[in-house]
Amino acid sequence: MRNAQWRSDDDEEPRSNGLTMPAADGSPTLPDLPVLDILSAEKIFPNGTRALAPIDLSIGRNEFVSLIGPSGCGKSTLLKLVANLYEPSDGRIVWWQSNFSRVGEPGRRLAFVFQDPTLMPWAPVETNVRLPLDLAGTPKAESMPRVQAALAQVGLERHARHHPGQLSGGMKMRVSIARALVTDPDLLLMDEPFGALDEFTRNKLDDDLVRLSWERRLTTVFVTHSLYEAVFLSTRIVIMAANPGRIFAQLTVDEPQPRGDAFRNSERFAHLCRQLSSLLHAASLESAGGR
Ligand SMILES: Nc1ncnc2c1ncn2[C@@H]1O[C@H](COP(=O)(O)OP(=O)(O)O)[C@@H](O)[C@H]1O
Ligand SMILES: [Mg+2]
Known part of the structure; x- marks a missing residue:
């Protein structure tokens, strides 16, 4: 089902490869801007909890990035920083190469879906x-x-x-x-949206989300506890560790979109899940060893 009537004219650009391509005058053109640049963003809560050590992460247009890691590793905090619901204690976040005041303009809209x-x-x-x-x-x-x-x-x-x-x-x-x-929205932020659902329903919503992200050319940052869901949905998985919250590893899922059951049932999917599982195991050992 294609439903493009909400897209503005400036969306009729070629799909971005996530890299900045300067225009003739040297200024970057909007469609090829990185959507998010998280630059040494850190979060220490007023009670002293160091939720996030400096985080550096850049996300390009049309990427589907999942954040996964042990409970308390700062996934929700990072997403809230990106949504400008929290201020970083240090470092900064750049949206479409600008500050948050430009978010909401055409081509720079952000939406948040909670659990x-x-x-x-x-x-x-x-x-x-x-x-x-x-x-x-x-x-x-x-x-x-x-x-x-x-x-x-x-x-x-x-x-x-x-x-x-x-x-x-x-x-x-x-x-x-x-x-x-x-x-x-151009940027969709989702914090464990399907975490409370049974697996069958979750798979169905994952299928629809893959299709929607593809059709709407969304950039998505998605928090999940499910390694299967992360592999199925993501173009890139960011594995986080706790104490303090930080990026432990990243895994690229180089599988064409849109995806469906053929991918879910493939040996490649099983291989990626095993890879992610061992990275998560290592991340939780690191988390326990911290602080
Ligand atoms: N508002 C807050 N005030 C103080 N500490 C917080 C607050 N929100 C989260 N934390 C702490 O920051 C850390 C990261 O939390 P959170 O981002 O919710 O982790 P995750 O989503 O990965 O489970 C945890 O130690 C949590 O207890
Ligand atoms: Mg959370």
Whole structure:
């Protein structure tokens, strides 16, 4: 299902390879800018917890980067720094080669999906999905077609009038994803969005997320506990260690998109999962040895 009506004209550029390509005048052109540059960003909470040692990480357009690592290694903290929900204690984060004040402009939109779908239980699905547009003051005549398109993209077009209480856990998460998609994001941040779901439902949502990321040419940073999910979804996996939180290793998953069951059932998938499993094991040994 292709649904490109929300893309602005400047998206009709060739796909980025994630590298900066200077224009004729020497300035970088928007589509080829790195989406995120995390430059020695560190986080120490006021209570003294050193959640993140300096982190350096650059993420290019159309990358799907998963963060994985033992509990407490700072995955959520890193994602919140990227969302500008937290300030780094030191270092800085650059979004599309600019500061956060430019985020929200066309081609530079960011959306966050949390593990808990956090829906308004009294409001129908369509009102829940429309919320970010209402908050931005978008007229209803303009927002409703966008809400319907977002619901269609997550397979919930027939549930617009249902209330959250009538939906399964997987469907609620789809509503939460539609609420992110309705803002037409370029950068999607997801913190263990499918962690509370059973494996069958999770695989189904993973399949849809792979398709959506591909069709919408999203850049995604995704936190997960599941090494299978990380391998299936990611173009790159960042393995973190704790005490203090840091990048331990990275694994590139050089498998064409969009992916499906053929990849999931391949020997290559099993091999990558084994590789990731041993890296995670080493990361947790490092984490225990720290502090
Ligand atoms: N608001 C906070 N205040 C103090 N410490 C925090 C806060 N949030 C997280 N931490 C601590 O920072 C570390 C990293 O937490 P977090 O980013 O939630 O890890 P993860 O998501 O990888 O499980 C943990 O030790 C956690 O207890
Ligand atoms: Mg977390």
